[in-house]
Structures are given as C-alpha cells and as structure tokens.
Amino acid sequence: MENYIGKRLGRYEIVEQLGEGGMATVYKAFDARLNRFVAVKVILPIQQDRAQFLARFEREARSLAQLSHPNIVKVLDYGEEQGTTYLVMEYLPGGTLKDKLGQPMEWQQAARLLVPIARALEYAHQRNLVHRDVKPANILLTESAQPMLTDFGIAKLLTGDETQLTRTGVGIGTPAYMAPEQGRGEVDHRSDIYSLGIVFYEMITGCQPYRADTPMAVIIKHMNEPLPPPRKFVTELPEVVERVLYKALAKQPEERFQDMGAFADALEVLALGSGEKKLKDLSVPAVKSRKKVLYIVLAVILGLLLLCCVLPWLLYVLDVCLPAGPWPSFPWCNVHIPENHNRLICPPPGPWIQPPWCLGG
Ligand SMILES: Nc1ncnc2c1ncn2[C@@H]1O[C@H](COP(=O)(O)OP(=O)(O)OP(=O)(O)O)[C@@H](O)[C@H]1O
Ligand SMILES: [Mg+2]
Numbered sequence: 001m002e003n004y005i006g007k008r009l010g011r012y013e014i015v016e017q018l019g020e021g022g023m024a025t026v027y028k029a030f031d032a033r034l035n036r037f038v039a040v041k042v043i044l045p046i047q048q049d050r051a052q053f054l055a056r057f058e059r060e061a062r063s064l065a066q067l068s069h070p071n072i073v074k075v076l077d078y079g080e081e082q083g084t085t086y087l088v089m090e091y092l093p094g095g096t097l098k099d100k101l102g103q104p105m106e107w108q109q110a111a112r113l114l115v116p117i118a119r120a121l122e123y124a125h126q127r128n129l130v131h132r133d134v135k136p137a138n139i140l141l142t143e144s145a146q147p148m149l150t151d152f153g154i155a156k157l158l159t160g161d162e163t164q165l166t167r168t169g170v171g172i173g174t175p176a177y178m179a180p181e182q183g184r185g186e187v188d189h190r191s192d193i194y195s196l197g198i199v200f201y202e203m204i205t206g207c208q209p210y211r212a213d214t215p216m217a218v219i220i221k222h223m224n225e226p227l228p229p230p231r232k233f234v235t236e237l238p239e240v241v242e243r244v245l246y247k248a249l250a251k252q253p254e255e256r257f258q259d260m261g262a263f264a265d266a267l268e269v270l271a272l273g274s275g276e277k278k279l280k281d282l283s284v285p286a287v288k289s290r291k292k293v294l295y296i297v298l299a300v301i302l303g304l305l306l307l308c309c310v311l312p313w314l315l316y317v318l319d320v321c322l323p324a325g326p327w328p329s330f331p332w333c334n335v336h337i338p339e340n341h342n343r344l345i346c347p348p349p350g351p352w353i354q355p356p357w358c359l360g361g
Contacts, residue, residue, distance in 0.1 A: 002084075004042065009086050010079040012040050021137070028091060037091040038076060042084060057085060064152055067129070071120040073140060073150035092148055094141030097199070101136055103206045104234055107241050110203035111270035113147055118196060118264035120149045125189040125260050132187060134195035135177040136202065175218040176208050180251050183219040190253040193263050197248030197256075200267075204241070205233035209249075223251070240276050246284045255285040316348040 004014040004027060012029040018039060019026050029040045043057075061078040068074070077088035097113070117139060121131060131138075131152055138151045179194035181187070202208050209228050210221040227249050231237050244266050250256045257263040269278045312330075321333035332348035346358035 004084075009040060009042070009081055009084065010077070010088075012038060012088060014040065029088075031088075039089045039091045041087040041089065043086065045083070054080060054085070061087060063129075067124060067127070067152060069120050069123045071116040071146070071148050072124070072152060073148045075152075089150065090148075092140040092142055092150075094143055094145060096137050096141065097139035097147065097203075098136035101202055101206070105203045105206070107204045107234070107237060108271060108273060110200060111241075111267045113203070114196065114200055115264060115267045115271055117147050117149050118260055118267055121189075121192050121196065122260040122264055124152060125192070130187055130189050131192050131195075132182075133174060133177075134192050134199065135174050136199055137174075139199070175215040175222075176210065178219060178222060179253070180223040181253060183223055188253065189260060190256050190258070193248055193256050193260055194253075196260075196263065197245060201227075201230060201245055201249065204237065204245075205230050207233065238276070240279050240282075241270060243282050243284050244270060244279065247282060250285040252285070313347075317343050319343070 005016060007014055009029070011033055012031055015028045015030055015037070017025060018028050024041045024043050027040045027042065029038050030036075031038050058078070061075060064075040065078075073092060074090045075087060076090065079086055079088070117134075121134070124131065129152065131149070133151055134149075138149060140148045140150050142148060177195040177198045179187075179191035182191045182194075198209065210218050210225060212218045212221055227246065230242050230245055247255075247257055247266070248263055257266065266279060266282070315330060316332050319332070320330070322329055330348070331351070337343075341358075346354065
C-alpha cells in the first residue's frame with residue numbers, strides 16, 4: 001500500500017497513520033481550510049468494476065453524511081484522487097473501546113457506556129440504515145471518553161452486497177460479532193442488536209463468547225452453539241443482567257429485542273441499577289444447554305423405568321385385574337394365589353423364576 005504520510009489527498013494533509021482495518025487504512029490529516037484535524041479513511045483498491053464502485057460509493061457516502069446524531073462519527077467529505085478513494089470523518093483522539101477490553105468491566109459501567117451507542121443505532125434504524133459491523137473497534141472515544149459509533153454502513157458502501165466476500169474471506173461484518181443470520185447473508189436491524197449484545201457480553205466477561213481457529217468456524221459457532229453462561233466468568237453477575245444478554249443474543253431474530261429502542265431502554269435500566277424490578281417480566285428464549293439436555297434424557301429414562309417396573313409391581317401388589325376382553329390379562333390374574341402369599345416380597349406368578357423364599361407356599 002502506498003505511503004501517504006506527508007502527502008495530500010484533496011485538501012487534506014496526511015499527518016500520521018491511526019490504524020488499519022481489513023478494507024481501509026485510517027490516517028490523521030490536517031484540514032488547512034477549516035484549521036482542524038480530521039480522520040481520512042483510504043479505501044484499499046477494490047477489485048470490481050471501478051465506475052460502478054465509484055457510483056455506489058458516492059451514493060452511500062452522501063447518505064451517510066446525512067446522519068446527524070451526537071454519538072455517530074460524522075462523515076464530512078469524500079473524494080477520489082488518482083485512483084485513491086477516501087472518506088473524511090471527524091477525528092476522535094480517545095482511541096477505541098477495543099483498547100479498553102481484555103478484562104471484565106463492571107456491568108453497570110458497561111451498560112452506561114453502551115446506552116448512547118444503542119440510541120445512535122436506534123436513530124439510524126429509524127432511517128432504515130443498518131450498521132452491519134457493530135464491534136468495539138468501531139466504537140471510538142472522545143477526549144472526555146464519550147462513546148461514538150463509526151463506520152456506519154461502511155460494509156455495504158464498500159461491497160454493495162452483504163452476501164459478497166471481503167478480502168479476509170468472510171461475509172460482511174466481523175465474525176466474532178456477527179449474528180447467526182448474517183452468516184447466511186440475511187441482515188436486518190436485529191443483526192445490529194445481536195452484535196451490540198456480543199459487545200456487552202465481552203465488556204462484562206472480558207472475553208468473546210465464540211472463538212475458533214478460522215472465521216468460518218466462529219460463524220458456525222454463532223449459529224449452533226448455546227451462549228456460554230456469562231456467570232461462568234463473572235459469578236456475582238446479577239441474574240437480570242444475564243437475562244438481558246440472553247434476550248439480545250437469541251439465535252432467532254424473532255426472539256431478540258425487536259427494536260434497538262427496547263434494548264437501549266433495558267441497558268438504561270441496568271445502568272441506573274433498577275433492573276431487578278423493571279425487567280422482571282423480560283421474556284428470555286429457552287436456553288438449551290448441554291446440561292439441560294442431559295437432565296431431560298435422565299428424566300425420560302427414569303420415567304420409562306417407573307412405567308415398566310414400578311407400575312406393574314404396584315398393580316400386582318394391589319391385585320388389580322382387567323375385566324375379561326380381547327386383551328391379555330395380567331399374569332397374576334386367573335391364577336390361584338395361596339392366602340399366605342406375601343405380595344410385597346414375592347413377585348407375581350409368571351414366566352420367571354420365583355425367589356426360594358416364595359417357593360414354599
Ligand atoms: N475517526 C477516527 N478518529 C480516530 N481514529 C480512528 C478513526 N476512525 C478509525 N480510527 C482508528 O483507525 C483504526 C482502523 O479503523 P478501520 O475502521 O479501518 O478498521 P477496523 O474498524 O479496526 O476494522 P475493519 O474496518 O477491518 O472491520 C481504528 O481501530 C481506530 O484506531
Ligand atoms: Mg472501523
């Protein structure tokens with residue numbers, strides 16, 4: 001990739017590199033006309049029909065520039081110079097939420113940090129814009145540590161098609177934060193709810209719920225594996241926080257919070273510490289954990305045992321016989337049983353060997 005440092009892109013003087021992602025490199029640049037620093041995102045060359053790409057890029061960049069929310073990083077400008085396409089955004093000096101992760105954060109603080117992000121997403125969803133790539137690296141922090149969401153719709157802007165493969169060889173989005181349906185190329189606003197749920201999970205527990213050696217293996221885990229219980233990592237986590245996580249991270253979009261506003265409300269309640277009362281009616285999808293499945297199997301075996309062994313014994317002890325009919329009768333019916341026969345300790349007469357103490361009578 002070309003080194004832009006010290007050069008100009010449009011009216012922006014590139015000062016230093018801020019970071020690099022899968023599809024772009026971000027630079028700090030100086031806008032001499034407005035006398036301020038900006039962030040310039042230089043898109044890596046795209047192997048697609050260039051004219052078609054530019055037309056879409058322009059269209060999407062214009063629509064992103066319309067977003068105006070205090071917690072969404074503003075798109076200020078875009079341009080193309082000698083085959084280099086770039087997007088100009090507000091410069092945020094506080095780093096990203098990703099830099100702050102790695103160890104469990106206090107859950108109330110995590111909820112407090114995510115409320116503005118959830119509200120920003122709610123605002124965009126109301127305008128029919130889905131983010132598609134909500135993750136800690138896309139939550140930037142201001143100097144006063146206020147969270148700001150960036151890279152809105154960038155995934156779509158770059159490829160135009162959420163089912164297409166990016167250069168890292170995975171679907172649009174970042175596997176560690178991708179909703180199960182996103183892995184199948186189906187995206188709607190509820191996919192953002194899931195991704196934000198994963199961010200909340202990671203903040204609270206200090207780790208991502210699904211990890212594997214390849215991006216595809218991570219996507220498959222999101223689709224099939226039950227959520228590792230958050231309280232496995234943070235034992236003192238209140239049950240209500242866990243319930244909010246299970247709700248946001250339901251595999252089926254229909255079982256999640258149905259709109260970002262509802263998730264934001266729940267986070268707000270948690271941030272205020274009044275969750276136990278206000279979220280007591282929150283419906284949570286059934287969690288099929290391996291342990292639960294084992295208990296169900298054991299219960300079925302026990303039930304069968306009761307039905308096959310205990311029930312016949314009880315019928316025999318109580319000397320229950322069916323009325324005559326075209327059905328077989330119980331083996332102890334129509335058989336002469338001596339008066340002194342102890343039904344409790346001797347099995348019913350039948351095609352089995354009687355214990356020796358029952359033979360005498
Ligand atoms: N507006 C900005 N102000 C300051 N730093 C920024 C800004 N935008 C991005 N950065 C920095 O640049 C880094 C790279 O950003 P970029 O969006 O290209 O990649 P990513 O979000 O980490 O991953 P990807 O885009 O591949 O999913 C970010 O992690 C952040 O440190
Ligand atoms: Mg980014």
